[in-house]
Amino acid sequence: MRSAVVGQWYRDLAMGVRFTFTGGREGWVRAVLTAFGVGLGVALLLLTAAVPNMLSARDAREEARQDRGIGYLENNTESKPTDRSLLIADTDTEYRYQEIRGRLLEPEGADAPLPPGVAKFPAPGEMVVSPALSELLRSDAGKLLRERLPYKTVGTVGQAGLIGSGDLTYYAGGKGLAERLDGSVVARIDRFGSSTDQPEEEVDPILLLLIVVVFAVLLMPVAVFIATAVRFGGERRDRRLAALRLVGSDSRMTRRIAAGEALAGSVLGLLFGTGFFLIGREVAGSVEVFGVSVFPSDLNPSPGLALLVALAVPAAAVLVTLFALRGVVIEPLGVVRTAKPARRRLWWRLLLPLGGLALLYPMLGQGSENGEFNEYLVTSGVVLLLFGITALLPWAVEAFVARLGSGAVSWQLAVRRLQLSSGSAARMVNGIAVAVAGAIALQMLFAGVEGRFTASTGKDTSRARLELALPQDGSVTAIGEKLRRAKGAATTAALSTSQVAATAKDPEQWLGVTVGDCAALRELARIPSCRDGDVFVVSDPVDPAETNLATAGRTVYFGPSYSGEEPPGAEIAWKLPAGMRKASERADSLLPGASGLMVTPGALPTKTASDFTSTVYVRPDPAVPDALDEVRNAAVAIDPLIRTWEWETTQQAEQFTDIRTGLLVGATAVLVLIGASLLVTQLEQLRERRKLLSALVAFGTRRRTLGLSVLWQTAIPIALGLVLALAVGLTLGAVLLKMTNVRVGVDWASVLSMAGIGAGVVVLVTALSMPPLLRMMRPEGLRTE
Structure with missing residues (x-):
């Protein structure tokens, strides 16, 4: 009995596949549209499947060329x-x-x-x-x-x-x-690369949560678009299935044939998607997105993940088709779909987001202190919440348009069309609504935890922007003077730092020494008067006893040595001058925390330059274009080994920055998919209405009126979709913040910008669909075979 059922399924699915490719021009057009829509999603899924191999290849090459800190010779x-x-x-x-x-x-x-x-x-x-x-x-x-x-x-x-x-x-x-x-x-x-296995860096649980949520949010719109694509041409397909009922097929056989058509379109979509992926892989080698670039050979999907995509997409196409036909009665004389459609029920649609919240609830308040988040519960909860949008939106559209009243002719045409096919309108908007909701939640999560992974550098960029570390064998005075005259430099401060010890052998007490001319020292401390040869003492407010060594007439030592040290140290004695004066640190010191001795070059004993670390701080001239690069050029001309750093007021953890960059790259790819898929969906819906549009024009309806009706048909569902996306996105974002034990806050400007981007994509797609709409309004559209 079971073998007979399997055989019947096989024959019916095969018949549906044959109808797809032998059903004439109409069947081919629908198959190509379906394949194109599915192919875009498959290409993005294959790209996602290639991410692990891409990261592994990049890390391997990074490790192979390492020459700093690993691979060094001893001593x-x-x-x-x-x-x-x-x-x-x-x-x-x-x-x-x-x-x-x-x-x-x-x-x-x-x-x-x-x-x-x-x-x-x-x-x-x-x-x-x-x-x-x-x-x-x-x-x-x-x-x-x-x-x-x-x-x-x-x-x-x-x-x-x-x-x-x-x-x-x-x-x-x-x-x-x-x-x-x-x-x-x-x-x-004597080698490049790591010579020993480096211990894996422990990842903060919140960062792991970010990674899981990013993947779930980016892949959900892809799944929604694939599900939408397999339903292209649904109304015409159902009318063709009615003809099959007329020649003897029962309702179950008819549904299996429809599933076969969807299976054929999805398999063709796999081929299209593979082609799109191969083309995109080659293009990826010549573009850079947010500072990230790859080699085409790095984008090789994992065989296991690629096989999963190849099996999941056709299976999903069959299941979506059978689910979509559950409420359609296909009779020999036609399709009963819109005679008196039953009102959509709300209760079971609410179960999806509520179920998602229930899965996330056990992890509220966990933060980073209570171990890692359960990635399976997180993924399932996020997916259910976002998937709830696709269930709630058709109900919301139906309930809203049912209450709309009269208005202009374009408004009435749009409202009536939405009342008859609210499901089709909602399907078009589902993907963008899911994407916007996910983006809002991610924005809230990133903004909420950003402070945890961001630290202040303590650097005042209004005082200096460039820090140039000089080689030990260079003259800080000469180099500082050259950089002061460099194009693009407004002011410079050349400073050298070292330490002196209380004894020449085995010292236990140390005192910091900062050397610079009077102008440079004034960047650090409040000095009433100064000339070359002066010495100043700046006390540490936290540990004033640190400056006990700074006593006039006391001898201190540069380069002290330790017992048994080989070769012996070359200590340089320095008798502190009698004219030392006290100074106080500036509140906005160029180097906060600098204390000890502030010394002008003329007060130092000879042959002490090798004991100092010298740095030049530069404030660029805002009136000079590319001032920072002009200064860097001047530094390299002086000595190629001068190291340069640009100051930043804050510094973010590298892992957090990498995740954010990955999100931006992935969001860019998903945004491209959203635009392309929406355009295909819009064109498919217009193609299905071609005869109706031509008939309306033939009866005297103005083209402008029909164009406005199409705009209203798009604007109403997208407005409802964005409102729903805001509600779900804010809810998901608040729950994720509670999970990370962070105070819930909403940056409304960013949230509304996410919604605006989603609306902008739809407006652009609608504008691009206007030229095909005008062509479909011609009387030739009434021709039939």
Whole structure:
């Protein structure tokens, strides 16, 4: 008996598949529209399935090219050259807010390791660059950067040495790096990459929650659009099925044939989606979204996930079709759908969002202190809440339009159409409503937990924007003076810091020393009068006893040594002058917390420069275009090993920033899908009404009236959908914030902007559908076969 049922199902599904491809032009058009809509969703699902492999490939290449902090020789500053040693200097820089990875290479032996992606070492004065950097250097936008990298390009860095296709990287030939070996900026290595397994960094439970919610929110609109696409041409299909009833098929067989048609369209959609994905993968290699770029070869879906997509999409198409036909009576003489449709019931539709809230309720108040969130409950709860929109919206549209009254002709046409087919109108809006609700919830969650992963740097960007760390063998006075004259620099402060000890051997007491000219010291402390040779004492308000060493006539020591230290230290004694004066730290000090001795260069003993760490702080001139890059160029011209950092008032955790960037990239892809799918849905609905539109025009209805009616048919459901999306999105956002133990707050400007973006997409799609609408109003649309 069971085999007979399976055989019957197989024959009916096969007949539906044959009808799809042998049903003439009408069948082909519907199949192609369905395949196109499903294909867009499949392409995005395959892209999502490729994310794990993409991240793994990027991380592997990042680890393979590591040369800072891992792979170093022991005792780097005291290591000796070998046949396998390589001197490498870090010359990272930034250009117009784009990070550029740079290295100077000087091989010391025939077997020195080559960086990944580099075929041979560049000679001094030469460099090999990544394709993206090469393109930037050749463009007009790279004029200032060409001045900063005065090397001849002799090669290209291959994919093995790059994180993504847009990676900006160069390797240049170095000379004399051994004299500047410090184990930090300049190091001696014998390998690239990590030599030991690094412990996995523990991820904050809130960050894991963010990741789970991001994936659920981004993929839900895709599922909704796929479900909508398999129902394209539903009214015409049902009329064709009525003909099958006329020749003897029963109602169950008719539904199975309809499922076969949907199965054929979804399988064709899998082919379309694979093609879209392959095209998109190649395009992805030439674009950069929010600073993220990939190589096409990185976008390889996991076989297991790809198989899941290939099985889930056709299965979902069959189930959606059978579910959609549950309320349609297909008789031999026609389709009974709209004679007296039963009112939609609300109670069971409320069960979906309530069920989602019930799944999320046990995790309220958990925060980061009570372990990880249950990702299965989180995913299920979020999906049920968002899926509840697709169940509630048809009821909301039906209940609203049933109460609408009379108005202009265009309004009456639109209202009557919505009253007859509120389900079709709601299906068109479902995807955008789900996307907006998810975006609102995510915005609330990100805004709520942002403070947890954001810390103040304590830097005042109104005082300085660039911090330039100078090499130890450089003259801070000379370099500071050159940078002061650099184009783009408004003011500079050259400061050096070190420490002095109370004893020459085995010291236990230390005192901070800051050296700079009078103008630079005034950036730190309130100094009444100053000239070269003066010394000032600034007490630490937290620990005033720290400055007990600062007694006139006392001898302190630079570079003290410890017992058994080899080689012995080269202590430099300094007798503190009698004329030291007290000063107080500025409330807006350039370096908050700087205390101890403030010294002008003339007061120091000779040969102490090697004991200082020197930094120049620059405030750029706002009147100079690209002032920051002009200063960077001046610094590199002085010494390529000068390191530069731009000040920021706050700093975010890297993992949080990566998740937010991933969300923006994914949201961009989903937004493109939303626009394309909506356009296909709108065109499909207009195609189904082509004869009706032509008949109305033939009877004298103005085209302008019909155009306005289409606009009203779109505006009413989208308004209801956005109101519902606001309610669900705010509810989900509040629950997620409660789960993370964060105070619930709503940034209404951001929330309304999310709704505005959704409405804007619909308005754009409606505008694009106007030209096809005008063509469908021609009298030729009344022709039939």
